[in-house]
Amino acid sequence: MxxxxxxxxxxxxxxxxxxxxxxxxxxxxxxxxxxxxxxxxxxxxxxxxxxxxxxxxxxxxxxxxxxxxxxxxxxxxxxxxxxxxxxxxxxxxxxxxxxxxxxxxxxxxxxxxxxxxxxxxxxxxxxxxxxxxxxxxxxxxxxxxxxxxxxxxxxxxxxxxxxxxxxxxxxxxxxxxxxxxxxxxxxxxxxxxxxRGIIYTEVEVRGAKRDLHSGEYGGVAPNPLHSLAIIIAGLKDAEGHIHVPGLYDKVRKPTAEELKFWHEDPLHINESLLEEMGVSQFTGESEYPPMERMWARPTLEVHGIIGGFVGEGAKTVIPAVGRAKISLRLPPDVKSEEAFTLFERRVKELAPAGVEVIVHKVHGGExxxxxxxxxxxxxxxxxxxxxxxxxxxxxxxxxxxxxxxxxxxxxxxxxxxxxxxxxxxxxxxxxxxxxxxxxxxxxxxxxxxxxxxx
Amino acid sequence: MxxxxxxxxxxxxxxxxxxxxxxxxxxxxxxxxxxxxxxxxxxxxxxxxxxxxxxxxxxxxxxxxxxxxxxxxxxxxxxxxxxxxxxxxxxxxxxxxxxxxxxxxxxxxxxxxxxxxxxxxxxxxxxxxxxxxxxxxxxxxxxxxxxxxxxxxxxxxxxxxxxxxxxxxxxxxxxxxxxxxxxxxxxxxxxxxxxRGIIYTEVEVRGAKRDLHSGEYGGVAPNPLHSLAIIIAGLKDAEGHIHVPGLYDKVRKPTAEELKFWHEDPLHINESLLEEMGVSQFTGESEYPPMERMWARPTLEVHGIIGGFVGEGAKTVIPAVGRAKISLRLPPDVKSEEAFTLFERRVKELAPAGVEVIVHKVHGGExxxxxxxxxxxxxxxxxxxxxxxxxxxxxxxxxxxxxxxxxxxxxxxxxxxxxxxxxxxxxxxxxxxxxxxxxxxxxxxxxxxxxxxx
CATH class of the missing domain: 3.40.630.10 (Zn peptidases)
Structure with missing residues (x-):
């Protein structure tokens, strides 16, 4: 020894x-x-x-x-x-x-x-x-x-x-x-x-000047939580495709060696991943192997949402404001600053009429x-x-x-x-x-x- | 006196x-x-x-x-x-x-x-x-x-x-x-x-068995908050139309007198409403006058959403669970029990693959x-x-x-x-x-x- x-x-x-x-x-x-x-x-x-x-x-x-x-x-x-x-x-x-x-x-x-x-x-x-x-x-x-x-x-x-x-x-x-x-x-x-790099944001949506009664105003009032849902659903579909124009443009093509590893998965990484998550299937872009989705593709995730009444029971309020924390993971070559610009533009484009939307940049890295x-x-x-x-x-x-x-x-x-x-x-x-x-x-x-x- | x-x-x-x-x-x-x-x-x-x-x-x-x-x-x-x-x-x-x-x-x-x-x-x-x-x-x-x-x-x-x-x-x-x-x-x-009647629900979406790191799993993990957004956006579009099949079937036709009052708005109720809300425009179904939207149409509102990290700053988590409180207001003739059944069916239909969705009935009334x-x-x-x-x-x-x-x-x-x-x-x-x-x-x-x- x-x-x-x-x-x-x-x-x-x-x-x-x-x-x-x-x-x-x-x-x-x-x-x-x-x-x-x-x-x-x-x-x-x-x-x-x-x-x-x-x-x-x-x-x-x-x-x-x-x-x-x-x-x-x-x-x-x-x-x-x-x-x-x-x-x-x-x-x-x-x-x-x-x-x-x-x-x-x-x-x-x-x-x-x-x-x-x-x-x-x-x-x-x-x-x-x-x-x-x-x-x-x-x-x-x-x-x-x-x-x-x-x-x-x-x-x-x-x-x-x-x-x-x-x-x-x-x-x-x-x-x-x-x-x-x-x-x-x-x-x-x-x-x-x-x-991967990252851009971490907070999306804030504002509607009426105060919380409103959903019985009195439901049907004509802006609902920031509903608007937030529309924005988030518009950013990424149920199949994992991100709808932020320009985001995929600079994604580097994987090498043949990488593709082989990801497709063949000799270490059974996929199996372990399912076990760790406690789920029976992967979500996301099914046209790419799971490792490519996690390691080489841009992804968009919602980390937290808050707004309105979230206590026990019921409160029939249309809240004045809603917020979501959303980040993008970016493969090399997709620069964080540029991704933020594309993301912010798209969020504003998706915002329904009647609400004000602010996209805060929390942090970013390459x-x-x-x-x-x-x-x-x-x-x-x-x-x-x-x-x-x-x-x-x-x-x-x-x-x-x-x-x-x-x-x-x-x-x-x-x-x-x-x-x-x-x-x-x-x-x-x-x-x-x-x-x-x-x-x-x-x-x-x-x-x-x-x-x-x- | x-x-x-x-x-x-x-x-x-x-x-x-x-x-x-x-x-x-x-x-x-x-x-x-x-x-x-x-x-x-x-x-x-x-x-x-x-x-x-x-x-x-x-x-x-x-x-x-x-x-x-x-x-x-x-x-x-x-x-x-x-x-x-x-x-x-x-x-x-x-x-x-x-x-x-x-x-x-x-x-x-x-x-x-x-x-x-x-x-x-x-x-x-x-x-x-x-x-x-x-x-x-x-x-x-x-x-x-x-x-x-x-x-x-x-x-x-x-x-x-x-x-x-x-x-x-x-x-x-x-x-x-x-x-x-x-x-x-x-x-x-x-x-x-x-x-109007009401049906008040809580929609609960569950993904992985625990919170996950968005860097490690982003791209393949189910995200309950994203799923919740897709569900909510699918329930009602940005123009206020509720996409719950069958919901509008039994809506009673307004009388000619009602329609006249709503369209003419002799009491300037619309103006007061905008002032109270502090907004410049109404949202919702623009093909109906605002009073009809509030008083005689079914409406769907999100009262609160909670899930994931909502503190100050950033946490790159994919949460295991997300919840939203959602209610429907129902005009007479649309029964609350029936509306709940239609709503629940639609929510489950909208749920993306990979998540479990539970619709809790909180309360209802005619x-x-x-x-x-x-x-x-x-x-x-x-x-x-x-x-x-x-x-x-x-x-x-x-x-x-x-x-x-x-x-x-x-x-x-x-x-x-x-x-x-x-x-x-x-x-x-x-x-x-x-x-x-x-x-x-x-x-x-x-x-x-x-x-x-x-």
């Missing part, structure tokens, strides 16, 4: 305890009442970096939540790796569906349940623990390292975007590493080469495609092969990590998208969890990756 | 104070946490009946909220009038839009602001005060009186429906009088000869048309002429008072629909109010009505 392996094995329990302490801080970035928690979670990460022995470890103030920055540049002649993570988490509602309190880390079987257990505190922590292990065993790191951890990934990521665009020279690197993705199954290592044959990605692949005992597969993901596109475009650095989440980790849902096997395997893989990168 | 007029004039202040005391009790029937208030409001009405000198004045227990019953039958040879009112009120949300607390009666100018000020505590109280004035001045009432006040009018009215159907002999009467309607403007007295030339209605007309100084007009209303149809059908009694609300009374909305002029004028009119009925 190598010294590194011995150190990791002996410290697994403490690594888990450190993660648990971090998870107990409810760092929900979208809810203003958690601003103090956000700061505590950031300071916790700084302390971790100091403990590892980083030269610099500090908070960077921003207009929003602070960034955590650390650097260790004492490996002259070696490449510099920029490591990204995020310490903020999603809201926890509906809280009644959690089997244990969302911010009380609870181990059941091989899994650690907590909001953020995977996304992305768990995955960020495993990277930090890999750095710690290398440093403690060798007194040094195999490569130069810059660490940048944000607190707004679940809230649009404006601050890190501003920072990267403003100070690209400070973040100069030979490669970027983002540990915020998953693998298709416990024993199938994967590297991500494509991600998709990305990286070249899998760059040396950093090959180093990651070799590390995965070592710890999983088999070659990784190369796949896309349907989610959005706008920072990947930003690093790629601004820093001109190859981006390694290697993570250890599993499809049933319930990201953004009740009972989010992380597999302890994956957590420990991740530590070993990342340590190996840094050594191979050297 | 008659003795009666003197009594009313001298007691106006106390009448108002009694109403205010009743209004302070937040008797919201749809919210379980107000069960105690409901009972207090009922007991308050019983005390009023005792104070007037009714032979019987009591609570009738029901499966839901209690009924208030009173009778005074000491006018042998005279007709018996069944008087109806309701002591329950609508919820108050959105509470932040109220200019004074919803359950603190506040006089500003000629208006008394409070939830229930008009609907229906204010209108019920004016009837009780008319009875009090007649009894105090004459030591007797001009006709036999049965009073039945319910506490579930805003919650479906199941208990009174059950009671009327079970004990029609106890409620036997020569006429029924419902004081729960309005008049088109302060100086235009009116009698209502038609009301519309009604009464014959304006019956003696009780003519007595009411004469009383209105006396206090307003002009002949009343005969109009329909778009709202629903299912008890009117029930009295008409079960008790075989002519139903007098005479009320004193004004179009800007904000029923069911923030800042509900009642005009003090109307309140006092109502007392005088009802006292006169009872005398003329004798």
């Amino acid at each position: 190598t010294q590194l392996e011995t150190y990791i094995t002996e410290n697994e329990g403490r690594f888990l305890e450190d993660l648990k302490s971090w998870l107990r801080i409810p760092s929900i970035s979208t809810l203003p009442e958690h601003a103090v928690d956000i700061r505590r979670a950031a300071v916790y990460a700084v302390d971790q970096l100091k403990h590892i022995g980083f030269e610099r470890a500090e908070l960077i103030q921003t207009a929003g939540h602070p960034l955590v920055y650390g650097e260790w540049l004492k490996a002259p002649g070696k490449p510099t790796l920029l490591i990204y993570g995020h310490y903020d988490v999603q809201p926890v509602d509906p809280v009644e569906l959690w089997n244990s309190p969302p911010f009380e880390p609870t181990v059941r079987g091989d899994n650690l349940y907590c909001r953020g257990a995977c996304d992305d505190k768990g995955q960020t922590m495993l990277v930090l623990k890999a750095l710690e292990a290398l440093m403690m065993v060798n007194g040094t790191l195999p490569v130069n390292v810059k660490v940048l951890i944000e607190g707004e990934e679940e809230a649009g990521g404006e601050s890190i975007e501003h920072y990267v665009n403003t100070y690209p020279e400070r973040l100069q690197c030979d490669a970027a590493f983002i540990c915020d993705t998953g693998i298709p199954a416990k024993d199938i290592p994967a590297l991500i080469y494509g991600l 998709g990305v495609m990286v070249l899998p044959d760059s040396p950093p990605i090959q180093a990651a692949a070799a590390a995965l092969k070592e710890t999983f005992g088999k070659e990784p597969i190369y796949i896309r993901e349907g989610g959005s990590i706008p920072i990947a596109a930003l690093f790629y475009e601004v820093l001109k650095a190859p981006v390694v998208l290697m993570g250890f989440g599993l499809p049933d980790d319930n990201l953004h849902s009740p009972n989010e969890k992380y597999s302890l096997t994956q957590f420990y395997r991740g530590i070993r893989t990342v340590a190996s990756f840094l050594q191979k990168l050297a | 008659t003795q009666l007029e003197t009594y009313i004039t001298e007691n106006e202040g106390r009448f108002l104070e009694d109403l205010k005391s009743w209004l302070r009790i937040p008797s919201i029937s749809t919210l379980p946490e107000h069960a105690v208030d409901i009972r207090r409001a009922a007991v308050y009405a019983v005390d009023q009946l005792k104070h007037i000198g009714f032979e019987r004045a009591e609570l009738i227990q029901t499966a839901g909220h209690p009924l208030v019953y009173g009778e005074w039958l000491k006018a042998p040879g005279k007709p018996t009038l069944l008087i109806y009112g309701h002591y329950d009120v609508q919820p108050v949300d959105p509470v932040e839009l109220w200019n004074s607390p919803p359950f603190e009666p506040t006089v500003r100018g000629d208006n008394l602001y409070c939830r229930g000020a008009c609907d229906d505590k204010g209108q019920t109280m004016l009837v009780l005060k008319a009875l009090e004035a007649l009894m105090m001045v004459n030591g007797t009432l001009p006709v036999n009186v049965k009073v039945l006040i319910e506490g579930e009018e805003e919650a479906g009215g199941e208990s009174i429906e059950h009671y009327v159907n079970t004990y029609p002999e106890r409620l036997q009467c020569d006429a029924a009088f419902i004081c729960d309607t309005g008049i088109p403007a302060k100086d235009i007295p009116a009698l209502i000869y038609g009301l 519309g009604v048309m009464v014959l304006p030339d019956s003696p009780p209605i003519q007595a009411a007309a004469a009383a209105l002429k006396e206090t307003f100084g002009k002949e009343p007009i005969y109009i329909r209303e778009g709202g629903s008072i299912p008890i009117a149809a029930l009295f008409y059908e079960v008790l075989k009694a002519p139903v007098v629909l005479m009320g004193f609300g004004l179009p800007d009374d904000n029923l069911h909305s923030p800042n509900e109010k009642y005009s003090l002029t109307q309140f006092y004028r109502g007392i005088r009119t009802v006292a006169s009505f009872l005398q003329k009925l004798a």
Whole structure:
């Protein structure tokens, strides 16, 4: 057993305890009442970096939540790796569906349940623990390292975007590493080469100046909720086709290799997906295989609607206002700004007479495609092969990590998208969890990756 | 000045104070946490009946909220009038839009602001005060009186429906009088000869077994909110046509007189409506005049939608469930049970593949048309002429008072629909109010009505 392996094995329990302490801080970035928690979670990460022995470890103030920055540049002649993570988490509602309190880390079987257990505190922590292990065993790191951890990934990521665009020279690197993705199954290592972008909006519809009685005015009054339904139904039909003119124009054609994988589905990903969702059939554009729909097609989803009376029983009101949160996921080449323009135009076009419609842009980010044959990605692949005992597969993901596109475009650095989440980790849902096997395997893989990168 | 007029004039202040005391009790029937208030409001009405000198004045227990019953039958040879009112009120949300607390009666100018000020505590109280004035001045009432006040009018009215159907002999009467309607403007007295029925539903749509991440599953997952939008948009188009096959089949043809009134609009009702709503145009079926749309056509309205993430900011969730409260208003001859069957069938037909849809019936009630030339209605007309100084007009209303149809059908009694609300009374909305002029004028009119009925 190598010294590194011995150190990791002996410290697994403490690594888990450190993660648990971090998870107990409810760092929900979208809810203003958690601003103090956000700061505590950031300071916790700084302390971790100091403990590892980083030269610099500090908070960077921003207009929003602070960034955590650390650097260790004492490996002259070696490449510099920029490591990204995020310490903020999603809201926890509906809280009644959690089997244990969302911010009380609870181990059941091989899994650690907590909001953020995977996304992305768990995955960020495993990277930090890999750095710690290398440093403690060798007194040094195999490569130069810059660490940048944000607190707004679940809230649009404006601050890190501003920072990267403003100070690209400070973040100069030979490669970027983002540990915020998953693998298709416990024993199938994967590297991500494509991600979708996103544009997140809120559509607000206003009718009469006040709520009205449906008996007195029903038949002549504008109903914002009905208008909202007409708009939403007009944006996407029951077969999953999005009716936003121009949106599909720039969708990149998949390669023959991709199409083969999606159609043949050698890993039985489709079966797992149905099981995870608890449904008997897929919805959406049936002329494309499910993986293409999720990974390479634009999609439009309604995340929430609110308006009128929603308490128990009946209230015969025609509400004055209704709101819906709607986002588009965008394949690479479909730019978020352009998609928003097309979307806004279409929403206004669909609005029935008699209501006022406002489309608010909440946030946006670009998709990305990286070249899998760059040396950093090959180093990651070799590390995965070592710890999983088999070659990784190369796949896309349907989610959005706008920072990947930003690093790629601004820093001109190859981006390694290697993570250890599993499809049933319930990201953004009740009972989010992380597999302890994956957590420990991740530590070993990342340590190996840094050594191979050297 | 008659003795009666003197009594009313001298007691106006106390009448108002009694109403205010009743209004302070937040008797919201749809919210379980107000069960105690409901009972207090009922007991308050019983005390009023005792104070007037009714032979019987009591609570009738029901499966839901209690009924208030009173009778005074000491006018042998005279007709018996069944008087109806309701002591329950609508919820108050959105509470932040109220200019004074919803359950603190506040006089500003000629208006008394409070939830229930008009609907229906204010209108019920004016009837009780008319009875009090007649009894105090004459030591007797001009006709036999049965009073039945319910506490579930805003919650479906199941208990009174059950009671009327079970004990029609106890409620036997020569006429029924419902004081729960309005008049088109302060100086235009009116009698209502038609009301719409209603069927109130909740449509529940279920997709995956849990909330899903829109990045991971967007493109293949069922989205209950999107399905709900497709259903709602399919039920009624942007031009107000309801696409529920069979719904329009039994709509009664208006009379030539009605059509003339609706098209000519001699009272400029349309203008007032636009002003009240704060909009520049009517919506709905433009091939029918606005009054026909509101009073004689079936209408479909969405009262509330809830589902997914509706907090501040963004959450990229595909929710597992979405719900909408939807009702239909039904002209007389379109029966509520039948309408529900047609509606439910259509909703299920419209549901996109991959979701489960349940249509809950919340409550229903029938519309009604009464014959304006019956003696009780003519007595009411004469009383209105006396206090307003002009002949009343005969109009329909778009709202629903299912008890009117029930009295008409079960008790075989002519139903007098005479009320004193004004179009800007904000029923069911923030800042509900009642005009003090109307309140006092109502007392005088009802006292006169009872005398003329004798």
